Amino acid sequence: MNRLSSTRPPADRASSTISLPLRLNAVREAIVSCAQCARLRTYCKRVAREKKRAHRLETYWGRPVPGFGDPEARVLLVGLAPAAHGANRTGRGFTGDGSGDFLMSALHRTGFADMPTSRHADDGLQLTEAYIVSAVRCAPPDNKPTPEEITRCLGHLGAEVDELPRVRVVVALGKIGFDAWLQFQRRRGLSLSPRPQFGHGVVAPMPDRDGIPQPVLVGCYHPSRQNTNTGKLTAEMMEGVFRNARKLAGLSPAPGRRA
Ligand code: SF4
Secondary structure, eight states: OOOOOOOSSSGGGGGGOOOOOOOOOOHHHHHTTOOHHHHHHHHHHHHHHOOOOGGGGGGGOSSSOOOOOOTTTTTTESSSSTTTHHHHHSSTTTTTSSHHHHHHHHHHHTSSSSSSSSOOOOOOBBSSSSEESOOOOOOOOOOOOHHHHHHHHHHHHHHHTTTTTOOOOEEEEEEEHHHHHHHHHHTOOOOOSOOOOTTTOOOEOOOTTTBBBHHHHHHHEEHHHHHHHTTTSOOOHHHHHHHHHHHHTOOOOOOOOOO
């Protein structure tokens, strides 16, 4: 297993090469330096400059956020986009807000994460058999990227996925991640008819491409505060998706638990 962690200050996190294959690290650096979407870059920098009162003494990341996790992962998680005061602050996806803790708690209970929280990029968190990306790498205003921004960022998704050769299962966290993955597969020539529809727990097998099996797509409600506070997504529901992902990926049940 080969994973990313960092003990460097925020400004240097992107250039960390700790335990990362060279090509995956090059992909990460290309993401961090991307400036294709003027609207999003302007917004992220403004948020990083103005900050939230609770974090006013911190240095925000304020740049595009690459994926993180185990480069040998068989399970890929695709979220929506960095949160303005979460990943846009800490520089790591699903880190520094309630969504991150909710997600990591479920990943911890199902054997993918070695701790149940995700507070900052230097917390030592390590993922096993899981890698986390988002459809859009810059925090969008109101968490709503435009279709053009989603399409533009698919290039980064493809570049990162190409360096994760063992992925067998893609868990989409929310409808936007689900649809972005379908769009990505269509762009790569996959014929998807009928088009799979997003739903929590939905399992959508993909056809082969040029004789090469493609990862099965699994839907999961996004662990947003809106979903978790209202009970639309419970801890048990999210845990159930990850237990099924382990099965679909051919992984053994989480240690000490039934999968
Ligand atoms: S959203 Fe993606 S494509 Fe747009 S600037 Fe950020 S990293 Fe680049």
